[in-house]
Amino acid sequence: MTELLAEAPDAHLSEAPKVSGLSLSVAEPDAILVLGGEAKDKTFSKAIKSALRVDLPDPGGQSGRQRVLIWQGFGRWLLYCHSSGAAALAGLQKSMGPEAAVSDVSDAFFAVEIEGPLLRDLLAMGCSVDCSAGVMPSGSSAVLRFAELPATLIVTGRESAIILVERASKGYVWAWLSRATGLLA
Numbered sequence: 001m002t003e004l005l006a007e008a009p010d011a012h013l014s015e016a017p018k019v020s021g022l023s024l025s026v027a028e029p030d031a032i033l034v035l036g037g038e039a040k041d042k043t044f045s046k047a048i049k050s051a052l053r054v055d056l057p058d059p060g061g062q063s064g065r066q067r068v069l070i071w072q073g074f075g076r077w078l079l080y081c082h083s084s085g086a087a088a089l090a091g092l093q094k095s096m097g098p099e100a101a102v103s104d105v106s107d108a109f110f111a112v113e114i115e116g117p118l119l120r121d122l123l124a125m126g127c128s129v130d131c132s133a134g135v136m137p138s139g140s141s142a143v144l145r146f147a148e149l150p151a152t153l154i155v156t157g158r159e160s161a162i163i164l165v166e167r168a169s170k171g172y173v174w175a176w177l178s179r180a181t182g183l184l185a
Helices: 002-006 042-052 092-096 119-126 167-184
Strands: 023-027 031-036 067-073 076-081 101-104 109-115 141-146 149-157 160-166
Touching: 023 167, 042 067, 042 092, 067 141, 067 149, 076 160, 092 101, 109 119, 109 167, 119 160, 119 167, 149 167, 160 167
Parallel strands: none
Antiparallel strands: 023 109, 031 076, 031 101, 067 076, 109 160, 141 149, 149 160
16 A cells, blocks of 8 residues: 555656646645535624634625635635635634534545636637636636536636636546647637
């Protein structure tokens, strides 16, 4: 079993193609958590505000910078922690009340950072959602299908975004992104 763990988790991925105007890289968040609870529940929303220093975002929105809170559906938010996120959230479950839940799903997801002026073109190739800057500006997010797979899109800037997919699909998504990036060259 030790031999399996000796290899870096993304070592088998091919090198991302070098294309002017676009860069792909494997993102390595500190933690990815799913928070469940009712937005109307004062205990839940106060605990989130206290721990993250942000309000619960509305559909299509996100809150925060180092710890990005994303609406994913009724009573469900995804917390993407760029850094120092997990330690700061240790007591969150207790403070949210008995009806709420926190689940660490870090190992379940594969994250890819995409940057460059061709970002919106690449997104248009991968999904049917209008991802233009006017419709999805920095600070937007969406639960959608990307490259025919369920995904979460986090728009971090005018020319930058993170795509989250299930870890089991990482080889397919990386290959799809590599081919699509090559077509944009």
